[in-house]
Amino acid sequence: MTSMRRHQAQNGYPRGEETKAKIIRTSIALFGEEGFAGVSTREIANAAGVPPPSIQYYFGNKEGLYDACLEDIQASASAAVSPALEKVEELLAADATADRLIDGYCNVLESLADFLLGAPDAASRALFVAQLRAASSPPRKSEAKRAVGRRIQEGCAAVVSHISGHNLTDEEARMVCTMVNGQLFIIHVARGHVGELIGWDEITPARIESLKTVLRKQTTVILNSHRPK
Structure with a gap:
């Protein structure tokens, strides 16, 4: 096996990271359309335009490929949202005013909107996430894969609690x-x-900007409603 992989790396896989990325992009789309059980590794390889053994070489098996898709989505989400989240965390640590915290919260949502709706593969990721909760999808293998979502939830809940003067319970926040x-x-x-x-009929950049405007207005109204009277 070792000698075969060495031979493949030298002759069949000259651009490893590029090939892996292509397989992952194709897999996210196909898993999203068909579910985990509805598509084979051979079908994925054919759609990606790579030799079928590539799946085993790079990911081990179908479950490993699925796991790599999850990791790719989480890494992309973290890169997109982390700057805004870090700013919110700084504001919380500095005991910032409610107005600044609300602005920071809205910035997090706007960064998330750009990631969820604006990227070229956003629709494929949306379908993948929907399929993730289906019975045919394998379970997540690691709690780390939920780190981004948990960080967003914890940061936003902390903002709500701070704005309320800590008058809400953790559950209410x-x-x-x-x-x-x-x-x-x-x-x-x-x-x-x-x-x-x-x-x-489609989600365009202009429509995303309109959505972000409405999102900011509504979020500001909701969060202000929880300020102490």
């Missing part, structure tokens, strides 16, 4: 930020149906 963030996630996960309701 989590409920508020879950419903606030749900404004965006419903469009991400059910983008086709929501598009019909809004009247969008």
Whole structure:
């Protein structure tokens, strides 16, 4: 096996990272369309334009490939949202005013909107995430894969709690930020149906900017409603 892999690395896989990225992009799209059980590694390899043994070489098996897709989505999400989250964490540590915290919260949601809706493969990722919760999808192998989502939830809940003067319980703060963030996630996960309701035939950059404007206004109203009277 070692000699075969050495031979493949020298002759069959001259651009390893490029090939891996191509396989992952193709897999996210196909897993999203068909589910984990609905597509074979051979079909993925054919769609990606690589030899079928490439899957085993780079990922070990189908489960390893699926896991790599999850890691890729989480890494991309972290890169997109981390700057805004870090700013919110700094504001919380500095005991910033409610207005600055609300602005920081809105910046997190806007960064998330760009990632969830604006990237070329955003639709494929949305379908993948929807399939992730289906019975045919394998379970997540690591709690680390939820690190980005947990960090967003914890940061947003902390902002809500701070704005309320810490008059909300932890559970109430989590409920508020879950419903606030749900404004965006419903469009991400059910983008086709929501598009019909809004009247969008496609999600364009201009429409994302309009969405972010509305998202900021509504989020500001909701968070201000939890300030101490």
